[in-house]
Amino acid sequence: DGLLTIQCKSQCVYSSIGRLGNCLGVPKDKYRIIMNPTGASFGWSTNAGDIALCAACTVVTGEPVSLSMSYEEHQHFSGKRCPAYSNGRLACDNEGKILAAEFDIGMDHGAYSWGGDDVMTKPARFTFFPYNVPNVAGLVRVANVNHAFGTAYRSYGSPQAYTLSEPLMDMMAEELGMDPFEFRYKNICREGDKNINSYVYPQYPMEKIMDTMRPIYEKAVADAKAADTPEKRRGVGIAWGGFNVTEGGGDSAEVALELMPGNKIRKYDTWHAMGQGATTGSLVVTLEALKEMHLTPEDIQLIQNDTKTCPDTGMAGASRSLYMDGNATIIAANKLLAAMRKEDGTLRTYDEMKAEGIETKYLGRYETNTTPGLCRLDPNTGIGDPTPAFTYCLNLAEVEVDTKTGKTTVLKFTCVDFVGRIGNIDAVNGQAYSGIMHGIGFALKEDYADVKKHANMFGAGTSYIKDVPDDINLIHIDGAISDGPFGSSGASEAFQASGHCAVLNGIYNACGVRIHEIPALPEKVKAGLDAIA
DSSP states (O other): OOOEEEEEOOSOHHHHHHHHTTTTSOOGGGEEEEEOSOOOOTTGGGSOHHHHHHHHHHHHHSSOOOOOOOHHHHHHHSOBOOOEEEEEEEEEOTTSOEEEEEEEEEEEOTTOOTTHHHHHHTHHHHTTTTBOOSEEEEEEEEEOOSSSOBOOOTTTTHHHHHHHHHHHHHHHHHHHTOOHHHHHHHHBOOTTOBOTTSOBOSOOOHHHHHHHHHHHHHHHHHHHHHHOOSSEEEEEEEEEEEEEESSOTTOEEEEEEEEEGGGEEEEEEOOOOSSSSHHHHHHHHHHHHTGGGOOOGGGEEEEESBTTTSOOOOOSOTTOHHHHHHHHHHHHHHHHHHHHBOTTSOBOOHHHHHHTTOOOEEEEEEEGGGSTTOBOOOTTTOOOBOOSEEEEEEEEEEEEEETTTOOEEEEEEEEEEEOBSOSOHHHHHHHHHHHHHHHHHHHHTOOOOOTTTTSSTTTTTOOOGGGSOSEEEEEEOOOOOTTSGGGBOOOTTHHHHSHHHHHHHHHHHHHSOOOOSSSOOHHHHHHHHHHHO
């Protein structure tokens, strides 16, 4: 059909066309990108490097081309989370109320600049989230160096922020002689308090989250004290976290709904299925938007992630898909239902629509600029309000440190979160369990610095089943997001934003070793223990 067709792993089939641009001598309207059924990506496939290689070979040879990589090649070719180096300080009064904070975060973006401007905005928003800090000065900067390039990775840019602010909160609590939970409770934002970007939060679930966690924390502290021995030290770590929802004030999404014979529905969108529950999410919001039709899941066919047949719903990133696709689906559904409605209020069938010559396919487009007041961050002042919703997570890690080896084991993990009204509990829990697993791996094992040692999953420290506790307690605080579809919001990235900090704070609470450079490998913890001894 005259199109350069690329089947690939991609979180953003339409954005991939923009990434390719004119570099292949192919007009943009002659690309067709189809997302293959693939496993997870976590941000890496927002890039188009592998797509560009395959497409270039196809253009040069005029033949179909397949690109396969060994795992080692993939490790060296794919982007990584930006390492960050940070300094910060915190001031409070004698009662423990925060007065001011200052931070300086440098991010290593590797060999390529793409995305470097965007990733800098995340520490500018999530350092000291969600605390009431009346005076704050921060500087975030990025450097291009001869390392693996920095790419989007789950919770994009926010783990670097929490790696600074959450241990600093523990340090200040210790300086005051105050329990770290109580110090946080005293300083969380409450109704009307502003974030570090000088705007109020769209939601304030912070106090309810902490009230829910309090008895769990108190029991964990008591259990740790009771089980603590010189050989196996026990500790409890806590850390706040969260993330934004959507790509900001200029975000948009389109979906199409088509009435089919038998009054079934065909939905077209680009909610990219990366293993994160995209098909479930797309299905659930469609069933809810067309509730009046009394459909079952079997009545809906999803046509997804093909730029030839689907409208542009935007990328699967920024915890945006449910929020954006859901709102666009509501708009399309309302158009379709209005067309189907008879004067007596009942709905026409497909056959009746066709007989009367009424259109059966409708496009829904949602734009975040419909949310009043959204604006970009000012790069010089840090003032701005670019997101219509946040996600919120409070993490609690119960850890054990073997003083002979320095090895840390996470025994239990609790997460209390607010992610809006939940459409499918299994999909959200899947995101939570996987994010917590990633957080534990990020704290204790994962690294990419040695191109030989880290050339495979085992060498790079990917978590194995014994590294993750069976005892993971998820508590979802129910509540609606006012402008989210059916009260729902994003979910996924909150669960990996700061869990690693809970583990690091737990190590310090257990044995007095503060790890400033992750991962907290056994030899680092053992060296700290030896220094204390």
